[in-house]
Amino acid sequence: MGNVLAYCEFSGSTLRSSALSNIAFARASAQAHGGEVIAVLIGAGAAGAGANAAKYAPKVITVEDAKLEHYLAETYAPILARLAKDNNATVVSATATSAGKDVMPRVAALLDAGMASDISKSEGKDTFVRPILAGNAYSTVQITTPIICVTVRQSEFEAAGELGSAGSVTSAPAGEINALGASFDHIDAQKSDRPDLGDAKVVVSGGRGMKNGENFKVLEQLADLLGAAMGASRAATDAGMVPADWQVGQTGKIVAPNLYFAVAISGAIQHLAGMKGSKTIVAINKNKDEPIFQVADYGVVADWEKAVPELIAEIKKIKASR
Amino acid sequence: MKILVPVKRVPDPTQKAKIKDGHIDLTGASWIVNTFDEYAVETALRLSENGEAASRNAGSEIVVVSIGPDDAAKEIRTTLAMGADRAIHVVANDSEIDSLVVVKVLSAIIAAEKPDLVVMGKQAVDGDANQVGQMLAGKLGWPQATFAASIALSDKTLTVGREVDGGVEYKKVNLPAVVTVDLRIVSPKAVQNGVTPASFGYSGEGARLPSLKGIMAAKKKPLETKKLADYGAEPKPVIRETTVTLPPPRPPGQIVADIPTLVKKLAEEAKVL
């Protein structure tokens, strides 16, 4: 018997939607382990978000301290490792966000735990399915350490719903905090009113063929018309046309929206790795031989300069007729 | 500054995945240095040289470490040809190691070599685990800066621009530290070492290719061959792959004639508009 300690990120007084995928995994895993889900919230405002977390987890532990204001793997990992031991956890999990990917292997090292990264499925207590080779294959792994660490791929676990009755919230002391000579300096954040790439129902991505950042404006118009998030290929982000965190792919964001537009993107395996799970894929590319057309449900062989404005006009027409 | 760079060799990602007996079939595969590790070697070189003069700064040393089968020596030589000074090859088959075994070996080597900095890839593009760097930092009790898109070195502190969800986070770490690099670390001015003039920018895309001179020099550079046991590690992975499957192919799509047809199909057939 063992519990599942789920590290949950929050924003303001609510859990991030990415955390709900982690809780969905944690529930299934806790059942297999005959234990319960314990959600852990760390950092400034953790206590304030505890009540919201308790809607999803039977037990919530919050840890607040002035020295934990900014996320640091060095200070957060020891807290998670200690709470795992104190609460008889056999699984410690996080969503595979940038913070989850950063902290969880460090927790695993502190616990001598084997870790399964970015899993797409869990099978029983200790067996997990995870994409490898840029999503070109799925590996089933079994982990034999007494405690197991896991990060879960958000797009593969449907957000957990609320429990019938709210769980309990307690706070735990931070203990001794030692950042080991690491410190947060600042963040250059991209503020946007669009949905997060990870959550969006529609994603509009552009590639090198957009040629420059200015040209992305027309894709942004399309995105705003559809309430979509913006994405891009590595070639477009590397060239500085758009922010780096728009990158979709093996090493960027993994997305699985209902509708994905790939505009002037060739369809390299590393890009496909990030969007192949989308329900409907539309490709607009002027070269009919590009690999993107092999994964696209609908392909249009056209120059974006003509096709995208026309697409916007046609969608507006349909919307107006409804 | 002494920099240790762990590198893994991986099957060329452009090859099509095939399955044999429930695992990836690698017979006849061609191999490359994991791209992110190649970028890590490039990063170590940029931290150690005066870009303008293409000369190495005094006291700089770059040691490459790889845990992998016999024939991985070839890919290790490639990193020496790029400019690393020497290499340690710990011979082990892939079925004998997992992230924890690799971390155990790397920790023992680091205890002996005492580098000022470990620079490595953020992930190996075969297993896509993205965990060894963070685990290593945790085991050593060192600070970590993962997903580095830029590094500025001053004195004994690094300021690392990290690609995170929602932007770029700047984190300071004191040396010794573990840094894992992301794709954009090889952009022209991403690495500032305080010696190379800030105005200097590297040209070309990606990591440098070994020069002919580099390839010749690499043949004479020291490459030590070791065993897991030399570092107190056992060939007993706790993460075992039971089986591998290929995802079902996406059903074939269609090329549509024009935009009005596309929009009609999206609305009526796919019902996504």
Ligand SMILES: Cc1cc2nc3c(=O)[nH]c(=O)nc-3n(C[C@H](O)[C@H](O)[C@H](O)COP(=O)(O)OP(=O)(O)OC[C@H]3O[C@@H](n4cnc5c(N)ncnc54)[C@H](O)[C@@H]3O)c2cc1C
């Ligand atoms: C280790 C590693 C990791 C990587 N990770 C990622 C990742 O996470 N995400 C990612 O995207 N890439 C990744 N890449 C890069 C990937 O291999 C490709 O280089 C990249 O995806 C190419 O981007 P692109 O399709 O925009 O550019 P290109 O391949 O250059 O394609 C541009 C396309 O635009 C089309 N085009 C040009 N003009 C027009 C026009 N006027 N109208 C319509 N179409 C036009 C062209 O026909 C072409 O198909 C990675 C690479 C490596 C080595």
Ligand SMILES: Nc1ncnc2c1ncn2[C@@H]1O[C@H](COP(=O)(O)O)[C@@H](O)[C@H]1O
């Ligand atoms: N067998 C290995 N030998 C040396 N370094 C490795 C090995 N496996 C992983 N690494 C290093 O760890 C990084 C992350 O790998 P991974 O966590 O497996 O995705 C790689 O980019 C390498 O720098």
